[in-house]
Amino acid sequence: MTSWIDVINYVRTRHEVLEETDSWLRFRLDAEDGRTQQVAVHHVPESDGVAWVEISSAVGRADAIDLRRLLELAGTAAVGGAAVVDGVALLKHTVPLEDLSVREEFERPLMLLVAAADAFEHELTETDRF
Template structure:
């Protein structure tokens, strides 16, 4: 069984951790061409199941075309669109039990980050997140 601590250690070894609590990590990934993308990983316990929620910001909701954001998210292979605290996010959630870090964390993370960065670039022409 994979633990939250294993996810934390995996992230610490590979990425720049910006902020950390007992149940939450915020870290930065290099996406190439001088761009970076911030990501959050949350350890969530719901319905007697432990989950890992991965999210990456696209832009401030009041500053982007939310309809276009939903259109982009609708054809994205991974990630659901949402707005939390005024920030438009792509999110993906996986159960922690029997999680393969490489297959069920790293691969979705890479896809989510690539999409969020591309959406941010298209919708804001910036690299704020």
């Protein structure tokens, strides 16, 4: 059985953690062309007896981008959905923690989500803020 500590340790050994609390951590990944992308991973409390892990990556300030275009782009992504949290437009993907294969069910969606968020940020803002 996979625990939240297992996810934290997996991230810590592979990426530089920028911020961390008991229930989430934020880190940065390298993207294409020298760009970087910030990622947050949250431990979502049990719902229906199952704990979840949410992966999210910012695309831009919601009030500064074309949200309709973001929704169109998100519709083409293999993983993740668009959301606005605290004024920030992002892509997020949630997976159940129980019996999580960190390599297949965490790392693969993480990399797909980060690549999409970075591409969307580049198209919608022409910057590398997040």
